[in-house]
Amino acid sequence: MEILKGIHRIQTPLGTRSLYQHLLIDERCVLIDTGVTRTPEQVIIPYLKRVGLGPDRIDLALISHADADHFGGDESLRRVAPRALIACHELDVAWVEDPDRLVEERYNQFSEPHGMGLTPEERAGARGMMGGKVGVDLSLQGGEQIRMGERWRVEILHVPGHTQGHLMVYDPRSEAAIICDAALGSVIPDAEGNPSMPPTYCYPETYLPSIRKISALNPKHLLTSHYPAMRGREVQAFLRESLDFVRRVERAILSALRKTKGRMTMREIIDTVSSSLGKWPEEAAPQLAFPLAGHLNLLSKAKRIQKGRRKGLACWEIA
Ligand SMILES: [Zn+2]
DSSP, X not given: OEEETTEEEEEEEETTEEEEEEEEESSSEEEEOOBSTTHIIIIIHHHHHHTTOOGGGOOEEEOOSSOHHHHTTHHHHXXXXXXXXXXXXXXXXXXXXXXXXXXXXIITTTHHHHSOOOOHHHHHHHHHTSOSOOOOSEEEOSOOEEEXXXXXXEEEEEOOSSSTTOXXXXXXTXXXXXXXXXXXXXXXXXXXXXXXXXXXXXXXXXXXHHHHHHHHTOOSEEEESSSOXXXXXXXXXXXXXXXXXXXXXXXXXXXXXXXXXXXXEHHHHHXXXXXXXXXXXXXXXXXXXXXXXXXXXXXXHTTSEEEEEETTEEEEEEO
């Protein structure tokens, strides 16, 4: 539905969670994210038809970041809307263009040093969310503007942290920030609003400044990919909650390492801190590896903790 002038928000199921996608429609038509493998043909094109537009009206598919549920539909889009250019940040191009590489380098990155690799089923599940390889037509850096029509321009901003090349769109006309996964709160909800999984930011050193950058825009409306739309006071409250979670994760890691007598592996840290950080289901706890890896890296660099090896696995202790 059109939730703000020219901004359409489309909800689709994503497993037990929801995925929200956005279409900006004026003289130009911009789709933000292509969803999973068949989202464009099954959801986006039928939606456009309902508002009286054909698939050939899509000028640009702006991919917010390299995750399966955000660009997995690129091949489907290319088939149904061949005129649409596909764009993403230059730092995410390599993963967006190559789903197999994304699975190996992002989703399976905890395999070798942490013994937390994907099972064959998980690997097939992740790969199955995306279609075939599709080239990115336009690499962006953030700072670009799109002229949507005579009196409407929107801005593209670089907000890294969840991936290195995460992009968002700011619409000054509606004072709306379409941030996708740039800030992830303290727990990602399922479609019913129950805790589903931990926030999977990866690089706290850029995630925090990105959230502050969004906060400084002082948006009236905050549109994410997995949370219901937020407005007014909810916006800054959510951003504060996102910032606060990052601080809690760092404190939880340091406190776990201080309490233990020996070194801890990634899995041991997750088992120790997960229940104090959130009420997501136990099977979602391994997703904490994404933020933890970022924090452990930073804490090691700052020499507050020390990395070692135990039985072939990476482990850490207080320095
Ligand atoms: Zn994501």
